[in-house]
Amino acid sequence: MVDSSPSSSTVSRTALLLLRVLTFVFLLIALILIAVAKTNDETGDKIKFSDFYTYRYTISTIIIGFVYNLLQMAFSIFTVVSGNRVLSGDGGYLFDFFGDKIISYLLISGSAAGFGLTVELRRGAPSNSFTDKAHASASLLLIGFLFTAIASTFTSFALPKKPNN
């Protein structure tokens, strides 16, 4: 019975790492798509993501989420190699909990802002490679958010336990 406990912890850590790798990959593709979308021309004007404040916000959330997941993956590798958590005690659990919570809010806000603008831009100009790429980028960001939200649920249940009232 005592031996089965670390295995359950290892399973949830592996699941967390997998979710972070998946988020990382989806955010990377979302970043490339929105950055590449700047090459589109229309009626002589060049349209790129930086022409819109909203897409600039979306790209900022992607980059912040990307850096956070890179950091978390580095921490995981350090833990596997050294056998110790980077943040010992309750600090590590609290960092994971608040980190996942805040980053998941950031990611869904970036995705929703991107969708909110893209949907209306698309209604003005029906078919357009710029809005198609922006739409795909917001979709991938939404999937990245879903993985982070699942990770956030895991880290909520892993919070340091206080005595029940």
Place this chain on the structure above:
Amino acid sequence: MVDSSPSSSTVSRTALLLLRVLTFVFLLIALILIAVAKTNDETGDKIKFSDFYTYRYTISTIIIGFVYNLLQMAFSIFTVVSGNRVLSGDGGYLFDFFGDKIISYLLISGSAAGFGLTVELRRGAPSNSFTDKAHASASLLLIGFLFTAIASTFTSFALPKKPNN
């Protein structure tokens, strides 16, 4: 020592109820503002929130958040009157946890979508009572989200405690 535990629980329940009442009030004002914004005319055309898919999404998230907070307040009143929780055992804690988590994601997505469109609409037409009201509504929705996110942090820490691994 035993007597101090229920008092700590009462404090966090009161804080939660306060956060829900505040969210409820801010969502109500946000709802009125975005609904009222339809009365604006410009160059002969009537512009209202339902002309934009994005604002329709924003108003949907406000209404869902509003109903959820109404339900939670009703549950709180029932608990105070009857002395029992509506959902007994772990069910109540899980309902609070997932409810607050999902509703807070919905609220920030509605607010971000509203902001994402409003910011770009404002750049096209500088001063406009319609976009001013939409902006105010998205701001109030963001404040409502912040209260729900704080409530969600409370209900994460109140999750049923499992044995530590």
